[in-house]
Amino acid sequence: MSTPSAAEILRNGLWHNNTGLVALLGLCPLLATSNSLVNGLGLGLATTLVLLITNTTVSLIRRWVNPEVRIPVFVTVIASAVTAVELGMHALLPELHRVLGIFIPLIVTNCCVLGRAEAFASRQAPARAALDGLAVGLGFALVLVTLGALRELLGQGTLLAQAEILFGEGARGLTLHLLPGDRGLLLAILPPGAFIMLGLLIAAKNAIDARARARPRPAPATAATVADGHVPT
Numbered sequence: 001m002s003t004p005s006a007a008e009i010l011r012n013g014l015w016h017n018n019t020g021l022v023a024l025l026g027l028c029p030l031l032a033t034s035n036s037l038v039n040g041l042g043l044g045l046a047t048t049l050v051l052l053i054t055n056t057t058v059s060l061i062r063r064w065v066n067p068e069v070r071i072p073v074f075v076t077v078i079a080s081a082v083t084a085v086e087l088g089m090h091a092l093l094p095e096l097h098r099v100l101g102i103f104i105p106l107i108v109t110n111c112c113v114l115g116r117a118e119a120f121a122s123r124q125a126p127a128r129a130a131l132d133g134l135a136v137g138l139g140f141a142l143v144l145v146t147l148g149a150l151r152e153l154l155g156q157g158t159l160l161a162q163a164e165i166l167f168g169e170g171a172r173g174l175t176l177h178l179l180p181g182d183r184g185l186l187l188a189i190l191p192p193g194a195f196i197m198l199g200l201l202i203a204a205k206n207a208i209d210a211r212a213r214a215r216p217r218p219a220p221a222t223a224a225t226v227a228d229g230h231v232p233t
Contacts, residue, residue, distance in 0.1 A: 013135025020143035040148030044141025055133030095165035155189030
């Protein structure tokens with residue numbers, strides 16, 4: 001397997017192969033917990049931490065794992081990382097842990113975690129594996145936060161509602177009320193709204209990529225043009 005550059009790893013994780021918008025993995029927690037910005041951010045950070053721990057660990061032990069048992073070993077590593085993250089959230093962020101509920105332990109079944117362990121971390125050095133886990137996790141968290149912010153804004157007219165469950169009591173006053181009164185769109189915070197919003201995000205990404213591909217690229221300089229002093233700009 002070729003060794004990608006750090007910039008390529010970041011671009012793939014955050015945009016080109018984004019878990020939520022391109023690979024379409026982990027859609028169950030993505031759609032279920034993205035009814036607010038805070039909930040999406042909480043699960044996104046938890047998933048990022050699990051990916052970081054899992055990728056690094058798998059890369060470190062890859063030379064000692066027999067190929068025939070690699071999948072059970074990887075699943076065990078993932079389950080251990082998820083358990084550690086869940087216990088940490090239960091101790092430090094009990095309210096957020098209660099709100100997210102079953103979707104924290106269900107990170108074990110998120111295909112993107114096992115997929116990155118098998119396809120990338122098991123074949124790369126620890127530093128690159130860790131960067132890949134961070135990039136993929138942040139890409140997933142970005143979709144969760146964007147989807148949660150849109151659904152919360154349209155459905156409740158607020159942003160950062162219940163911020164204290166993630167940032168502590170000092171963040172209780174961070175809630176922004178952007179729509180007056182009870183004028184939210186109920187559909188936005190219901191399950192169908194999650195599917196509609198995600199579809200719109202995917203369409204927006206595809207449109208941005210299509211415009212980028214259609215943009216004219218400068219012609220590469222040839223030996224003849226350089227020799228004549230005509231260097232394309």
